[in-house]
Amino acid sequence: MRxxxxxxxxxxxxxxxxxxxxxxxxxxxxxxxxESALKESRNIVLEDCFMNLRYPLWHDENVKLxxxxxxxxxxxxxxxTHNVTIAESKLHGIKAVRECADVCVRDTNIVSPExxxxxxxxVFERCxxxxxxxxxxxxxxxxxxxxxxxxxxxxxxxxxxxxDCRLDTKDAFWHAKNITVKNCIVKGEYLGxxxxxxxxxxxxxxxxxxxxxxxxxxxxxxxxxxxxxxxxYSEVDARIVGSIDSVKNPRAGKIVxxxxxxxxxxxxxxxxxxxxxxxG
Numbered sequence: 001m002r003x004x005x006x007x008x009x010x011x012x013x014x015x016x017x018x019x020x021x022x023x024x025x026x027x028x029x030x031x032x033x034x035e036s037a038l039k040e041s042r043n044i045v046l047e048d049c050f051m052n053l054r055y056p057l058w059h060d061e062n063v064k065l066x067x068x069x070x071x072x073x074x075x076x077x078x079x080x081t082h083n084v085t086i087a088e089s090k091l092h093g094i095k096a097v098r099e100c101a102d103v104c105v106r107d108t109n110i111v112s113p114e115x116x117x118x119x120x121x122x123v124f125e126r127c128x129x130x131x132x133x134x135x136x137x138x139x140x141x142x143x144x145x146x147x148x149x150x151x152x153x154x155x156x157x158x159x160x161x162x163x164d165c166r167l168d169t170k171d172a173f174w175h176a177k178n179i180t181v182k183n184c185i186v187k188g189e190y191l192g193x194x195x196x197x198x199x200x201x202x203x204x205x206x207x208x209x210x211x212x213x214x215x216x217x218x219x220x221x222x223x224x225x226x227x228x229x230x231x232x233y234s235e236v237d238a239r240i241v242g243s244i245d246s247v248k249n250p251r252a253g254k255i256v257x258x259x260x261x262x263x264x265x266x267x268x269x270x271x272x273x274x275x276x277x278x279x280g
Contacts, residue, residue, distance in 0.1 A: 001045065009037050010053075019043055028053045028074075057081050065089050070096065078103075091115075097122075116141075154179070173198055192217070211236070217253075229264070231255065233271055250275035 001022040009015060010030020018041040028037050029052040036055045038044055044057075045064045051074045057063055060081040067088045070077050074093040078084060084103040096112040097103060097119055104123045115131035116122060120139045124146050131150040135141060141160040149168040154160065156175045163182045173179060173192040182201045191210040192198050198211075199218040206225040211217055212232040219238035224230070228245040231238070235252040243259035249269050253276070260279045 001043065010034055012036060013039060015041065017041060021045070023047065023049055025049065028056060051077070055079070057084075060084075228261075231275075233273075236275065247277065249273045250277065254278070 001020045003022045004026060005024045008027045008030060010032040012034035014034060014037045016039055018038060020043045022045045024047045027050045029050065035053055036058060037053060038056050038060060039058045041060045043062045044060060046068050047066045049068050051068060051070045053073065054075050056074065057078045058080055061083055063081060063084045065086045069090045070093050072092050076095045077091065077093050078096060078100055079098045082101045084100060086105045086108055089108045091108060091110045091112055094112055095114045097115060098117045100119045102121045103119065105127055106125045108127050110127060110129040113132045116135040116138055118137045122138060123142045126145045129146060129148045134150055134153040135157050137156045139158045141157055143162045143165050146165045148165065151170045153169040153172045154176055157179065158177045160179045162184060165184045167184060167186045169188045171190050172188055173195050175194045176198060177196045180199045181203055185204045187206040189207045189209065191205065191207060192214060194213045197216040198214060200222050201220045204223045204225065205227060207227065209229045210227050211230055211234055214234040214236060217234050217236040219240065221239055221241055223241050224244045226245065229248045230244060231250040232248045233251045236250055236255060237253045238255045240257035243261060244257050246262040246264060247255060247260055248264040249266060251271050251273050255275060255277045257279045263277060265273060
């Protein structure tokens with residue numbers, strides 16, 4: 001690799017089409033306001049770099065970022081890029097990852113609206129993620145030891161494992177398929193509507209009207225807090241440890257709980273609701 005240290009890259013496509021480049025303590029910034037600095041590049045390492053310009057890593061292969069800082073001005077930083085490792089960095093620009101594949105992120109702070117869309121094979125370990133609309137239409141997603149906050153997350157995601165995380169999010173997992181959530185705290189309204197094969201194991205679920213219109217829903221040894229009007233029209237197999245505020249019109253399957261505050265079956269239900277409910 002060609003080693004480049006302490007240089008500034010302010011112009012458009014400054015390093016376009018590079019192959020085999022190790023950038024150390026470099027700065028992507030300047031009045032020239034250039035963009036796409038490393039577009040169409042291969043085998044790139046960025047170490048302790050400051051990135052304040054748009055679209056730096058598009059259509060790239062084999063990229064490593066270590067202790068990189070991407071500011072709010074570094075928007076749409078990684079698009080159409082494959083085989084990426086990011087560690088101990090800051091990703092603070094909007095739309096930071098889109099249509100990427102094989103991305104592994106560790107110990108990184110992410111503040112990025114519309115983050116992680118239409119991507120596959122994403123791994124996040126010990127990260128903090130803040131994103132209003134995260135992971136739309138992505139697949140093969142893994143989160144471990146990560147804190148997430150934002151709205152409308154994991155919609156239309158397929159094939160995900162989320163472990164030892166804290167999720168503070170509204171409308172999460174809508175239309176998601178084949179998702180397993182283990183040992184997590186999941187807080188938010190209207191969780192998991194229209195999902196398929198969504199499984200929670202040893203989780204705490206907090207918030208109103210969770211898990212409606214689901215197919216293949218499973219809750220194994222989960223706790224609920226402030227969960228009312230749960231499971232409407234869902235096919236569910238649930239074991240709730242403790243109580244749940246209320247259950248409404250569950251369609252099929254079995255719900256077991258220590259206590260249910262209110263079990264609601266309405267005359268205007270549009271589906272037959274034949275779920276077995278056991279509590280007390």
